[in-house]
Amino acid sequence: MQTLLAILTAATGLADGPTAPTFWMPQGASTVAPDVDIVFDVINWVCYFFFALIVVAMVAFVWKYRIREREHRFRMDGPTHHAALEATYIIVPLLLSGVIFFFGFRGYLDLATPPANSYDINVTAKKWQWAFTYPNGAVASGAVEGLVVPAGRPVRVVLRADDVLHSFFIPEFRVKRDCVPGRVGAIWFQCDYPTGMDPAKAYNLFCAEYCGTDHSKMLAKVYVLEQAEFDEWLAKQANWIEEIPDAELFTAAGPRLYAQCSQCHSLDGTAGQGPSWQGIFDRIRAGTGKFTNGQSYADLIGPGKVYETPEDYIRDSILNPGKYVVQTFGNVMPTFKGQMSERKIEAVTGMMKHLDQFDAKGKLKAAAK
Numbered sequence: 268m269q270t271l272l273a274i275l276t277a278a279t280g281l282a283d284g285p286t287a288p289t290f291w292m293p294q295g296a297s298t299v300a301p302d303v304d305i306v307f308d309v310i311n312w313v314c315y316f317f318f319a320l321i322v323v324a325m326v327a328f329v330w331k332y333r334i335r336e337r338e339h340r341f342r343m344d345g346p347t348h349h350a351a352l353e354a355t356y357i358i359v360p361l362l363l364s365g366v367i368f369f370f371g372f373r374g375y376l377d378l379a380t381p382p383a384n385s386y387d388i389n390v391t392a393k394k395w396q397w398a399f400t401y402p403n404g405a406v407a408s409g410a411v412e413g414l415v416v417p418a419g420r421p422v423r424v425v426l427r428a429d430d431v432l433h434s435f436f437i438p439e440f441r442v443k444r445d446c447v448p449g450r451v452g453a454i455w456f457q458c459d460y461p462t463g464m465d466p467a468k469a470y471n472l473f474c475a476e477y478c479g480t481d482h483s484k485m486l487a488k489v490y491v492l493e494q495a496e497f498d499e500w501l502a503k504q505a506n507w508i509e510e511i512p513d514a515e516l517f518t519a520a521g522p523r524l525y526a527q528c529s530q531c532h533s534l535d536g537t538a539g540q541g542p543s544w545q546g547i548f549d550r551i552r553a554g555t556g557k558f559t560n561g562q563s564y565a566d567l568i569g570p571g572k573v574y575e576t577p578e579d580y581i582r583d584s585i586l587n588p589g590k591y592v593v594q595t596f597g598n599v600m601p602t603f604k605g606q607m608s609e610r611k612i613e614a615v616t617g618m619m620k621h622l623d624q625f626d627a628k629g630k631l632k633a634a635a636k
């Protein structure tokens with residue numbers, strides 16, 4: 268009943284917020300959500316109806332035709348054919364599945380055809396985070412800023428995957444599409460209900476395709492901003508790192524950038540998908556670590572070697588992480604090419620060198636401020 272009410276209000280244009288969550292569905296916050304929900308509800312009620320019908324008939328027949336005598340009697344003169352019954356059980360399901368197909372296919376075509384005035388955002392999925400690139404070149408990370416979109420206009424997300432299959436899924440918008448390596452897909456949505464930059468109100472982006480160890484942590488918030496607010500955020504996003512004074516580069520920008528690294532690189536020595544950053548700079552400078560190809564840090568890093576300086580090696584490990592992989596770890600780190608400017612790399616490297624100023628979560632310690 269609640270769902271029906273929500274659908275009716277949405278259909279009559281009276282909805283002034285996302286549709287209420289139901290037992291089966293989270294709140295519906297996009298323009299396609301009511302259409303998706305009505306198809307879902309119809310299929311659901313058809314299932315309830317036939318489930319009840321079949322179970323009741325089954326129990327009744329089991330009771331009615333149970334064996335009452337020890338002697339088995341087989342009647343050979345029962346009906347072998349009943350044209351009306353057969354026509355019914357062919358035509359009724361055919362009509363039902365035809366109706367379901369029609370509405371399902373219509374909805375699919377709507378979702379697959381972005382309106383011409385859509386706003387494009389590039390989304391790249393990689394193990395295990397999301398990266399969002401905006402038309403002005405701004406890059407936001409799923410782990411830090413989340414996906415920020417303008418309200419009240421269609422948004423087309425162009426989907427790519429860097430490594431394995433992922434799936435872009437925003438339940439509140441009723442949109443889901445796989446991100447396939449080597450292919451570029453797209454999906455679109457429009458949300459008319461701004462959330463501001465409030466994580467409690469924001470919608471959720473999930474990865475809906477099992478993509479390895481930290482699949483379940485491949486999450487991001489979806490913030491919906493009024494156009495003016497969005498424009499302001501976007502302008503700031505493009506050059507936030509430039510606005511930080513040089514003297515505060517690693518203390519201010521480091522923690523924000525580290526949030527993208529924290530899933531795999533701990534600061535307290537705990538082994539993760541990648542080496543802990545604890546003591547990392549000393550290790551590199553001392554040349555004591557080894558790579559999976561058997562060479563040691565000292566073989567590659569130093570004047571006249573592959574990497575002149577430890578900083579040079581760190582920079583290349585961020586941009587080309589697969590080139591030299593540290594022993595006992597897998598080649599799983601995605602490249603940050605195009606996402607990490609030289610200034611961002613400088614900030615991260617600075618943080619690595621001064622980890623004593625940060626706590627185990629990457630927050631600047633009070634004393635260091």
Ligand code: CUA
Binds near residue numbers: 479485
């Ligand atoms: Cu990416 Cu699951």
